[in-house]
Amino acid sequence: MTVIKIDKTEFASGLEKLKGSNKLFSPAKKGKDFEFAKLDAGEVPDLEGCRNTGMSPKSLIYPQSETMFEYTTEEADPDANLMKDVEKDYAPRVVVGLRPCDAYSFKLVQRNFESPEYRDPYWADSYEATAFISIACSQPYSTCFCTTAGCGPFHEEGSDIILAEDGDGYIAKAVTEKGEKLLADAGWATTAEGGEDKFASLKKAAEEKVTSSIDISKVRDMAILDLYEADFWEKEAFACINCGTCTFVCPTCWCFDIQDENKGKEGVRMRNWDSCMFPLFTVHGTGHNPRDQKYMRLRQRYMHKLKYYVDKYEDDVLCTGCGRCIRMCPVNIDIRRICDKMNSYVKA
Amino acid sequence: MLEYTNKIQEIAKKILSEGKVDMVIGFRKGTIPMMSEPCFVTDADGVGELSFDSNCGSNLANYIMDRKEKIGIVAKGCDSRNIVNHIIENKIKREQLYIIGIPCRGMVDRHAVGAALGGEILEAVENADSLVVKGVDGEATYSLVDMLQDNCKTCTHRNPVIVDEMVADKVEEQQDTNPYEDVKKIEALSPEEKTAYFDELLSPCIRCYACRNACPLCYCPTCFVDESRPQWLGKSQDITDVKTFHFLRAYHCSGRCTECGACENACPMGIKVRQLTKKLNMDCLETWGWEAGLTVDARPALDQYNLNDPEEFIK
Ligand code: SF4
Ligand code: SF4
Ligand code: SF4
Numbered sequence: 001m002t003v004i005k006i007d008k009t010e011f012a013s014g015l016e017k018l019k020g021s022n023k024l025f026s027p028a029k030k031g032k033d034f035e036f037a038k039l040d041a042g043e044v045p046d047l048e049g050c051r052n053t054g055m056s057p058k059s060l061i062y063p064q065s066e067t068m069f070e071y072t073t074e075e076a077d078p079d080a081n082l083m084k085d086v087e088k089d090y091a092p093r094v095v096v097g098l099r100p101c102d103a104y105s106f107k108l109v110q111r112n113f114e115s116p117e118y119r120d121p122y123w124a125d126s127y128e129a130t131a132f133i134s135i136a137c138s139q140p141y142s143t144c145f146c147t148t149a150g151c152g153p154f155h156e157e158g159s160d161i162i163l164a165e166d167g168d169g170y171i172a173k174a175v176t177e178k179g180e181k182l183l184a185d186a187g188w189a190t191t192a193e194g195g196e197d198k199f200a201s202l203k204k205a206a207e208e209k210v211t212s213s214i215d216i217s218k219v220r221d222m223a224i225l226d227l228y229e230a231d232f233w234e235k236e237a238f239a240c241i242n243c244g245t246c247t248f249v250c251p252t253c254w255c256f257d258i259q260d261e262n263k264g265k266e267g268v269r270m271r272n273w274d275s276c277m278f279p280l281f282t283v284h285g286t287g288h289n290p291r292d293q294k295y296m297r298l299r300q301r302y303m304h305k306l307k308y309y310v311d312k313y314e315d316d317v318l319c320t321g322c323g324r325c326i327r328m329c330p331v332n333i334d335i336r337r338i339c340d341k342m343n344s345y346v347k348a
Numbered sequence: 349m350l351e352y353t354n355k356i357q358e359i360a361k362k363i364l365s366e367g368k369v370d371m372v373i374g375f376r377k378g379t380i381p382m383m384s385e386p387c388f389v390t391d392a393d394g395v396g397e398l399s400f401d402s403n404c405g406s407n408l409a410n411y412i413m414d415r416k417e418k419i420g421i422v423a424k425g426c427d428s429r430n431i432v433n434h435i436i437e438n439k440i441k442r443e444q445l446y447i448i449g450i451p452c453r454g455m456v457d458r459h460a461v462g463a464a465l466g467g468e469i470l471e472a473v474e475n476a477d478s479l480v481v482k483g484v485d486g487e488a489t490y491s492l493v494d495m496l497q498d499n500c501k502t503c504t505h506r507n508p509v510i511v512d513e514m515v516a517d518k519v520e521e522q523q524d525t526n527p528y529e530d531v532k533k534i535e536a537l538s539p540e541e542k543t544a545y546f547d548e549l550l551s552p553c554i555r556c557y558a559c560r561n562a563c564p565l566c567y568c569p570t571c572f573v574d575e576s577r578p579q580w581l582g583k584s585q586d587i588t589d590v591k592t593f594h595f596l597r598a599y600h601c602s603g604r605c606t607e608c609g610a611c612e613n614a615c616p617m618g619i620k621v622r623q624l625t626k627k628l629n630m631d632c633l634e635t636w637g638w639e640a641g642l643t644v645d646a647r648p649a650l651d652q653y654n655l656n657d658p659e660e661f662i663k
Contacts, residue, residue, distance in 0.1 A: 030552070031552055032459060032463065033618075064584075064585055065586075139484065142380070142468065142470055143380060239386040239411075241558065241614070243557055243558035244556045244558075245556045245558050248556050259582070259584070261582045261584070272583045272584055275556075279574075328616045330614035330616070331385055331386055332380065334379040336379065337379055
């Protein structure tokens, strides 16, 4: 794949070219954090200023609230009581400046939304319409543990182009065909002498800066029920207030709830993010709640990410190690600590 | 306040080994700088886990509702006022509690420290009056007083109001702190400006309800936002629904809110949710001279009727 060097001026002018036929999104300072926002003509993203965004980019593909259908109950209308598709905008989009772990997160989530059996049209169409230009991390947070969560600060899978800061510009590596095309469309063409080597050495330096880790080596071989019935869940869940923040900020939490909302005779059917941390998540129509204790809900989140998913797909964890849940949890529930409890658990 | 840790452990050990309580609820040191985690200890040998510093902003009264055990609980001034609320509202019995009182000098706002430092806090060392913080680009020293949570800056009830054993002598209470200055400013706005102000304040809300869940007052088995028959409000990011949640929750807290700041401390988006509850606290104070949670011997403002209640507001 092509590896080139782009200086900052070329970078800015290339983005302008891309804006001609794409909508661009990138991190922008909003309140106390950076969040993804549309990049208008003339705007250049502040890629160095943002170590990572507060919220993950998942809402760009999978909005927190998304209308799927609209309907009317007006009997005089020939379409009365029919669910009709709403118009969607799947025009080409480019996300610039997301971190490699976030680009990779979409690959994990894809297993849920686009499997051999099912295809969620909203997620899949939106994902297909989007290209990702990620920026490798030269300064990971102390809470980043990506290198033990299946990716890393220079991870390529999920990105179409990956940029690495290099002096007055970026080394850019096209990872996919989509990425090659973007390079051409942006007019970024300078070849970099020894670019591949430079990229590899930056990568090595960055990986050494990731100091935090998780280990599921023993979890893999544990019996699900033993872990499920382990004695530490109640103690570890004590502080949790079931706010769901960890799931909302997480790039790999994908659950939603479907709701109809009407005003008079007009209505829409929409889906909204939901969270396994909410008591309402599992309440049955009868009022019975199979996860009526908070430790059960906390256990669900971590068992899903660190055990069920791992077993089901015979793969890594359903987590990219972005560390957002650690940084954002109001009461300091730490996935690394929970993972450690799980991995060191010995059945009495 | 660092010296409190030893004393808390000592008291916890005593009451656990004497069988006075079944568990002690307190804080343990966090896994990241400037964080601590509410925790419980049931074994006298395990009290070493308990710690206390200026990062214990969660309100522990949130963890005792409807519990059946005998509980030792570490309580700052505000926590103790919420314990009083719970006793009045029958969420716990006084006899079940052994209250370990913290004379509090205020909790530090980690978001403010992060903002002042301009980035991630890699290490924080707390001294008697100062905080030495290490970030990516170097070190900075802040005076604790300058970095307090908004509610702590204006708090006038730092000493617990109900207590079984104090960990240290009382601290001096702050006087004339003028807590409602910002509320008065909002009150002076025109209706259009107020709408714009609240839209702006609440638009970053992701409706995680951390503010509600961190709050000891919000213990309804089913919150009105979760009701489906009837469904009082929609579940999307529609600003009307977002505002309805916040306004209604605030009303449910009137005459009960102790300004503990747990809501703001918990909000992942950094929203100043107390802008709403403060207005109602101010009204309770100005109308009935009422401040929540100061005594178990009086009914809360909205819970009683007095012949001499002012009635100018009835038009
Ligand atoms: S783990 Fe933390 S962020 Fe997640 S629901 Fe519990 S309190 Fe909220
Ligand atoms: S579980 Fe936590 S660390 Fe893992 S991807 Fe989600 S937010 Fe990031
Ligand atoms: S904690 Fe913050 S984001 Fe969550 S519901 Fe409350 S105000 Fe909204």
